Amino acid sequence: SYVLAQPPSVSVAPGKTARITCGGNDIGRKSVNWYQQRPGLAPILVIYYDTDRPSGIPERFSGSNSGNTATLTISRVEAGDEADYFCQVWDSDTDHRVFGGGTKLTVV
Amino acid sequence: EVQMVESGGGLAQPGGSLRLSCAASGFIFSGYEMNWVRRAPGEGLEWISYISGHGTTRYYADSVKGRFTISRDNAENSLYLQMDNLRADDTAIYYCARSTNPTTELDFWGRGTLVTVSS
Numbered sequence: 646s647y648v649l650a651q652p653p654s655v656s657v658a659p660g661k662t663a664r665i666t667c668g669g670n671d672i673g674r675k676s677v678n679w680y681q682q683r684p685g686l687a688p689i690l691v692i693y694y695d696t697d698r699p700s701g702i703p704e705r706f707s708g709s710n711s712g713n714t715a716t717l718t719i720s721r722v723e724a725g726d727e728a729d730y731f732c733q734v735w736d737s738d739t740d741h742r743v744f745g746g747g748t749k750l751t752v753v
Numbered sequence: 754e755v756q757m758v759e760s761g762g763g764l765a766q767p768g769g770s771l772r773l774s775c776a777a778s779g780f781i782f783s784g785y786e787m788n789w790v791r792r793a794p795g796e797g798l799e800w801i802s803y804i805s806g807h808g809t810t811r812y813y814a815d816s817v818k819g820r821f822t823i824s825r826d827n828a829e830n831s832l833y834l835q836m837d838n839l840r841a842d843d844t845a846i847y848y849c850a851r852s853t854n855p856t857t858e859l860d861f862w863g864r865g866t867l868v869t870v871s872s
Contacts (some may be wrong), residue, residue: 646815669770687848687865688790688798693858730816730862735856740812742800742855744868 648735649745654708654753657722665748667715669730675734676714679708691730694719719750727752755861757849758775762866765839767839769870773865775832775849783807783827786852788859789834791845791868799845802834812855817843859866 650668650677662742679692691700692708694716705720719726730746761773775787789802802823803812811823822835832849846867850859 676856680859682792682798687862688850689862690858690860691858698820699860727837729797733798733800733859737856740855742803742859743812745799746798 646741647734647743649732649734649743650681651732651745651748652705653731653746654751655747656753657719659722659724659752660731661722663719663722663726663750664723665717665719665730665750667717667745668713669734670713671716672713672715672734673711675710677708678709678733680731680733681726681728682731688731690750723740723753756826756849757850757861759847759861759866762847762868762870764871765836766872767840767870770835770837771839771868773834773847773866773868774835775834777832777851780832780851782825786854786857787825787832787845788808788833788850788852789808789821789823790859790862791843791847792865793842796845803852804832805855810855833838836868839868841870844868844870855869859869 680688681691682688695710696708707718729747731747756778758776770872801814804823820838825832848865850862
């Protein structure tokens with residue numbers, strides 16, 4: 646089955662840029678979605694189709710995808726961005742949605 | 754306003770059963786495909802099941818196949834998850850989430866319901 650690898654944690658200072666990676670075999674050929682989950686709350690979609698932002702998501706959130714790595718970039722990080730972030734793709738070989746293990750973003 | 758509210762969670766014994774429900778409002782329920790996703794304590798998100806708009810196509814994660822059954826009632830704007838032969842590692846918060854087809858993003862999620870499997 647298809648495996649997505651994320652770093653368990655990323656730390657960033659307020660106002661700086663955070664980059665969260667999602668590695669997978671030839672992931673550049675797949676469409677990657679990203680979700681944010683703050684403690685105690687439901688997940689929300691922050692990036693879909695690699696680079697698109699749903700309405701209401703700040704422009705500070707952006708995505709890219711090429712080769713074996715997809716990246717979620719959060720510019721001008723704020724304290725409120727502290728959350729778990731998950732990448733997700735569709736595995737057409739198994740007809741399964743697959744999530745990465747998640748990355749805890751800490752704003753220090 | 755789009756809303757999805759899960760219910761039916763609680764404490765179950767190993768080998769027992771529970772039926773989760775997800776009540777949807779604020780959108781044309783039959784026009785969306787639906788999913789169940791869970792998050793166990795200390796773990797990440799795990800997709801567990803999908804159902805098409807009219808219920809003709811269903812997919813399951815290997816971890817629940819043969820034990821869980823997804824269904825929907827479009828007249829009642831409701832999604833269900835019948836969970837049988839529960840195990841301790843099914844303990845998690847269970848979320849319903851909608852999509853426009855199986856390969857696309859999960860664009861809206863409910864707030865979840867907690868299932869605890871313990872003797």
